[in-house]
Amino acid sequence: MAFVTGLIIIHFTMKNIFSKHAAFVLAVFTLFAFSSCSDSAENSELTPVTEGGKLRLEFDNVVGDKNLVLNSVTYQNATKEDFVVTKLNYFISNIKLTKTDGTTFTVPQDSSYFLIKEDTKASQFVTLNNVPFGDYKAVEFMVGVDSLRNTAPIEKRKGVLDPAGSMALDGMYWEWNSGYIFVKLEGSSSKGNPVNNKFYYHIGLFGGYTQKTVNNTRVVKVEFGSLKAPVTATATPEVHLLVDVLKFFDGPGTSLSIEKFNSIMDGQEAKSQQVANNYAKMFTLDHIH
Amino acid sequence: MKLKMTRSGSYTFLLLLSLLAFVSCSTESKEPEPEPTGPTPVVWKKPAHFPEPVYDLSRNPLTEEGIELGRFLFYDGILSRTNKIGCGTCHQQQAAFTHHGHELSHGVDDLLGTRNSPAVQNMAWSKSFFWDGGVHDMDLMPFVPIQNPVEMDLSVAAAMEKLRNTPVANAKIPVNYPRMFKAAFGTEEINSERMMKALSQFMMTMVSATSKYDYFKGGDVNALTIQEKEGMVLFQKNCSSCHEGELFTNQSFRNNGLMPMRIDDKGRFGITGVDADKYKFKVPSLRNVGLTAPYMHDGRYHTLEEVLNHYTDSVQNSATLDPLLVQSNGKTGIALTSSEKQSLIAFLKTLSDEQFIRNAKLSDPGIGNAL
Numbered sequence: 001m002a003f004v005t006g007l008i009i010i011h012f013t014m015k016n017i018f019s020k021h022a023a024f025v026l027a028v029f030t031l032f033a034f035s036s037c038s039d040s041a042e043n044s045e046l047t048p049v050t051e052g053g054k055l056r057l058e059f060d061n062v063v064g065d066k067n068l069v070l071n072s073v074t075y076q077n078a079t080k081e082d083f084v085v086t087k088l089n090y091f092i093s094n095i096k097l098t099k100t101d102g103t104t105f106t107v108p109q110d111s112s113y114f115l116i117k118e119d120t121k122a123s124q125f126v127t128l129n130n131v132p133f134g135d136y137k138a139v140e141f142m143v144g145v146d147s148l149r150n151t152a153p154i155e156k157r158k159g160v161l162d163p164a165g166s167m168a169l170d171g172m173y174w175e176w177n178s179g180y181i182f183v184k185l186e187g188s189s190s191k192g193n194p195v196n197n198k199f200y201y202h203i204g205l206f207g208g209y210t211q212k213t214v215n216n217t218r219v220v221k222v223e224f225g226s227l228k229a230p231v232t233a234t235a236t237p238e239v240h241l242l243v244d245v246l247k248f249f250d251g252p253g254t255s256l257s258i259e260k261f262n263s264i265m266d267g268q269e270a271k272s273q274q275v276a277n278n279y280a281k282m283f284t285l286d287h288i289h
Numbered sequence: 290m291k292l293k294m295t296r297s298g299s300y301t302f303l304l305l306l307s308l309l310a311f312v313s314c315s316t317e318s319k320e321p322e323p324e325p326t327g328p329t330p331v332v333w334k335k336p337a338h339f340p341e342p343v344y345d346l347s348r349n350p351l352t353e354e355g356i357e358l359g360r361f362l363f364y365d366g367i368l369s370r371t372n373k374i375g376c377g378t379c380h381q382q383q384a385a386f387t388h389h390g391h392e393l394s395h396g397v398d399d400l401l402g403t404r405n406s407p408a409v410q411n412m413a414w415s416k417s418f419f420w421d422g423g424v425h426d427m428d429l430m431p432f433v434p435i436q437n438p439v440e441m442d443l444s445v446a447a448a449m450e451k452l453r454n455t456p457v458a459n460a461k462i463p464v465n466y467p468r469m470f471k472a473a474f475g476t477e478e479i480n481s482e483r484m485m486k487a488l489s490q491f492m493m494t495m496v497s498a499t500s501k502y503d504y505f506k507g508g509d510v511n512a513l514t515i516q517e518k519e520g521m522v523l524f525q526k527n528c529s530s531c532h533e534g535e536l537f538t539n540q541s542f543r544n545n546g547l548m549p550m551r552i553d554d555k556g557r558f559g560i561t562g563v564d565a566d567k568y569k570f571k572v573p574s575l576r577n578v579g580l581t582a583p584y585m586h587d588g589r590y591h592t593l594e595e596v597l598n599h600y601t602d603s604v605q606n607s608a609t610l611d612p613l614l615v616q617s618n619g620k621t622g623i624a625l626t627s628s629e630k631q632s633l634i635a636f637l638k639t640l641s642d643e644q645f646i647r648n649a650k651l652s653d654p655g656i657g658n659a660l
Binding site for chain 1: 345348416417419423424425426428429432433436437444445446449480481482485486559560561562563566
């Protein structure tokens with residue numbers, strides 16, 4: 001950069017010395033040499049930045065009015081069954097924000113898949129970039145992974161969508177029945193299965209590849225009510241969402257009894273659909289700061 | 290910054306400056322040296338009498354280096370927890386890439402699976418994979434056996450970590466996978482996409498289309514004997530509605546009337562959850578069927594005679610039995626005399642492809658374990 005500035009000074013000085021015309025041609029030529037250079041070099045400050053700020057979503061997992069603590073705290077569901085949560089993972093995707101003027105901003109598809117894990121604090125904060133400045137009044141997202149991405153070629157399955165995990169490594173992908181697990185809740189209970197007291201809920205199914213299955217993706221819209229999230233050049237509003245495990249057990253779909261269902265996976269389509277109707281209602285706004 | 294110089298001197302100066310700009314530019318951008326040799330493209334050829342392939346080669350163009358990497362990955366036990374079980378362990382070339390003699394296959398620590406190892410052949414035309422069709426994309430298929438606890442029992446993430454740490458000094462052959470990935474894909478990076486695409490490239494080359502039957506189809510009327518030709522006519526009449534076309538399968542899912550075993554494997558139902566799919570399994574190709582015993586999804590029949598005896602004598606009626614297996618008189622199964630069975634078997638054996646099972650390009654490069 002210092003060199004470019006120096007060059008401009010030289011051009012000015014040269015006005016006095018020789019014909020304006022010749023100097024102009026050479027100057028243009030020289031600048032052209034530099035500008036063609038800046039395409040390949042890392043002079044990112046030369047290119048104008050798209051106007052936009054950041055907005056952060058926090059997915060704060062709770063159990064009723066208590067914070068969720070893995071492995072150690074015993075809670076009770078609506079059917080009065082005790083339970084301890086050992087694992088809670090879920091996919092959030094296809095995020096869309098609505099401004100107070102009603103216009104919407106859809107996060108670019110390839111940047112819109114997030115895996116929230118209770119055992120990984122950082123995963124619970126989803127930062128959205130290049131959000132147009134303005135006041136936002138609602139957020140919409142999908143719980144799960146849409147059918148398009150569930151059937152996409154492998155080059156479209158990067159990051160949290162990489163199928164290279166496994167069940168043993170906390171995988172969120174059914175490789176033998178191609179498809180992502182949308183919500184995984186595991187734990188133990190005195191009403192759990194008689195072998196090890198555990199319960200396992202792995203809810204997925206995107207609607208089927210060639211043959212129709214249930215579709216357990218759910219679109220959730222959280223209105224901010226009287227609150228708003230102002231995105232400016234300097235402020236990153238944080239929308240703090242509560243995600244209530246009790247509502248996973250009890251909601252419009254079903255009142256889930258651990259004793260009756262200690263395992264729900266891809267083999268119980270109807271039941272998994274009821275649970276999906278429950279988890280669609282897990283998300284509420286706590287505050288914005 | 291006061292410069293005093295002649296006009297020509299000024300021009301020279303500016304020219305030098307321009308050149309400097311170019312020079313500094315070329316050093317800054319550090320354009321990579323052109324590779325002396327990139328991966329060598331391979332043109333995939335469809336056998337003339339075959340349909341168009343299902344696999345999209347435009348997303349994964351074949352190269353010699355990619356295919357070779359895929360071949361090593363196919364045979365190398367490094368993809369299993371125990372370093373012993375490769376894909377080629379249960380998919381052996383001399384048995385048309387099945388596990389000859391094994392009703393069910395044994396993976397790591399001799400753990401048994403629940404279904405018979407299917408032939409890895411003509412995968413290019415496969416619309417779905419496995420007996421229940423749970424996977425639809427060849428690039429997503431290898432995740433299943435690698436991660437299955439009774440097959441290779443290793444997460445693909447862990448397998449890739451092992452590949453990154455090659456060559457291993459005490460290996461049978463110290464393969465340098467980072468180098469092979471570089472040769473195939475330009476850099477040493479090992480990721481799921483590259484690993485699966487290399488395996489797919491190799492599987493794309495596993496085409497069986499040079500059996501006696503194929504020579505007959507190609508115009509050599511003497512390639513089949515009279516009995517084999519009689520068998521072909523019987524086959525077309527009795528079998529080809531499911532074992533259809535040049536692939537010898539229409540890739541549908543059918544209940545062919547097998548009595549469920551103790552495990553009560555419901556097949557396709559496990560994928561779709563639809564009652565109508567109970568006890569249905571994918572119609573297998575019959576190419577190389579003379580080499581792929583034992584038969585059926587659970588390997589219960591050991592000879593082609595037993596298979597045909599099933600179709601004539603022991604087809605079980607049930608809610609989802611294929612209607613094609615109910616005769617007009619209400620009896621289940623297919624009516625065949627014993628001499629017709631012999632002709633059918635003679636025809637089925639013309640589907641054995643000696644070139645396919647001897648093709649050195651598909652063979653174990655010396656790293657596999659055929660257990």
